[in-house]
Amino acid sequence: MRKLFVLILTLFLTCTFAVQAEPLTGGVKETGNASRVLDAKTDAPIEGAIISIPQIGYKTKTDENGAFALNASINGETIMSVRKSGYRPFSITIDKNIASRPMILGIQKSDMMDVVIDEDMIHLGDDTFSKGSANCNEFKLKAVGPTYVKRFKMTANTLNYNNYLVIGSIIGVDTKMAHNMKQNDIESYSSPPEVFFNGKKIAEIKLNGDDQKIKLPKSLIRPDDINEIAIQTGINLFNKVRLDYDDIELMNLSVQTE
Ligand SMILES: [Ca+2]
Numbered sequence: 347m348r349k350l351f352v353l354i355l356t357l358f359l360t361c362t363f364a365v366q367a368e369p370l371t372g373g374v375k376e377t378g379n380a381s382r383v384l385d386a387k388t389d390a391p392i393e394g395a396i397i398s399i400p401q402i403g404y405k406t407k408t409d410e411n412g413a414f415a416l417n418a419s420i421n422g423e424t425i426m427s428v429r430k431s432g433y434r435p436f437s438i439t440i441d442k443n444i445a446s447r448p449m450i451l452g453i454q455k456s457d458m459m460d461v462v463i464d465e466d467m468i469h470l471g472d473d474t475f476s477k478g479s480a481n482c483n484e485f486k487l488k489a490v491g492p493t494y495v496k497r498f499k500m501t502a503n504t505l506n507y508n509n510y511l512v513i514g515s516i517i518g519v520d521t522k523m524a525h526n527m528k529q530n531d532i533e534s535y536s537s538p539p540e541v542f543f544n545g546k547k548i549a550e551i552k553l554n555g556d557d558q559k560i561k562l563p564k565s566l567i568r569p570d571d572i573n574e575i576a577i578q579t580g581i582n583l584f585n586k587v588r589l590d591y592d593d594i595e596l597m598n599l600s601v602q603t604e
């Protein structure tokens with residue numbers, strides 16, 4: 347009886363060890379903890395998506411499981427983008443804390459009517475900013491000036507839908523609201539960046555964040571013709587000595603239809 351008990355115990359222990367040992371082999375355990383890019387609709391892993399952090403010139407790629415490792419050192423908030431052909435450009439604002447944990451990123455298939463206006467990072471302003479302004483440590487690109495302008499075509503078919511200008515990510519906005527929301531820690535603040543569509547102001551951007559959607563009024567759309575988006579950054583309302591534009595960065599501009 348005692349012999350049998352020992353045998354059972356031995357078998358039990360052997361099995362337990364076998365089970366415990368398994369996840370440590372062949373890198374199975376690692377994949378379970380990796381960041382991944384998935385199709386937002388089907389959850390299918392996306393291979394070969396390019397992950398980049400433009401401010402530090404970092405790039406990596408997802409493997410056949412849609413997995414990637416972010417081997418980049420990040421200080422403060424910065425924009426990370428995901429690109430894959432056939433999918434809408436995707437971006438997300440991350441910091442050290444977010445980057446240290448596995449991220450699951452769902453990206454959406456692009457629609458035939460999507461218009462990608464710009465996939466690059468754009469820095470608006472004058473390259474002067476105070477130390478406490480939102481994301482000031484992260485600005486590496488030179489400012490293109492206070493205003494960004496881009497022309498693009500829209501078909502007559504777009505009039506049958508609601509059209510939105512989508513800003514993938516925006517950082518560095520130092521408005522009063524951004525200050526109240528603790529997005530920066532300076533005492534002064536700036537007027538909000540303004541968005542113009544075909545010459546008419548359609549929105550103000552008061553906060554930093556991802557996936558900001560601005561409706562394009564149908565009455566302003568020029569069907570089957572060239573349309574124009576302009577984004578003008580704000581002005582520091584406390585600097586009476588000289589004109590000081592709010593330095594901001596944005597990424598992934600597109601027009602999407604719903
Ligand atoms: Ca400035």
Ligand SMILES: [Ca+2]
Pocket residue numbers: 475479480518519520592593594
């Ligand atoms: Ca700023």
